[in-house]
Amino acid sequence: MPQTLSIGDMGRITDTKVETIRYYERAGLLPAPPRSAGNYRVYTQEHxxxxxxxxxxxxxxxxxxxxxxxxxLAAHTDRSCEQVDAVAREHVMEIDRKIRDLRSLRQELSELLKQCQHGKIGECRIIDALGPGAAQ
Structure with a gap:
């Protein structure tokens, strides 16, 4: 693998769109690379x-x-991974919350579907549940 990479190379290797790489740079997640004499970004293996x-x-x-x-945290290899565990635990809790929310949404929508009489849209329980008169 070459010592330096173009942004296109980075994108191909990681299956990341060029705009996403630029976004990560703007967001401060990926350090801005040096520029070539032709003002192109020059990425390293660290990038x-x-x-x-x-x-x-x-x-x-x-x-x-x-x-x-x-x-x-990854930049401090000699520290305890306790903080990493805390971040991961927080993320798992958020995933669990989203799963509960999705199950609730699924149940609600399933109940509305059970009430479907296959009649006219004016009598549709799903449209009614979304808000009467919303389509007007």
Whole structure:
């Protein structure tokens, strides 16, 4: 693998859109790379490793603020992983909350579907539940 990479190379290697890489730079998650004589971004293996870390954290559903915290913690390899555990535990709790919310939404929508009489839209329970007169 070459010592330096273009933004397109970074995108292909990590399956990340160029705009997403630029966004991570603007958000401060990925340090801005040096520029070539032609003013192109020149990425290093460290940028690639960091982008892979960010991508994996995002695949696991960590929001950007937690990714930022995890990146900061990862830079301190001699510290206890207690804070990393706390971030992960908080994320699991958020996932559990979302699962409960989705189950509740599914139940509510299933109940509305059971009430469907296959009549006219003016009598539709789903439309009615969304708010009477909303389509007008």
């Amino acid at each position: 690639l490793s960091r982008l892979r870390f960010i991508r994996r954290a995002r695949e696991l559903g960590f929001p950007l603020d937690q990714v930022r915290v995890l990146l900061d």
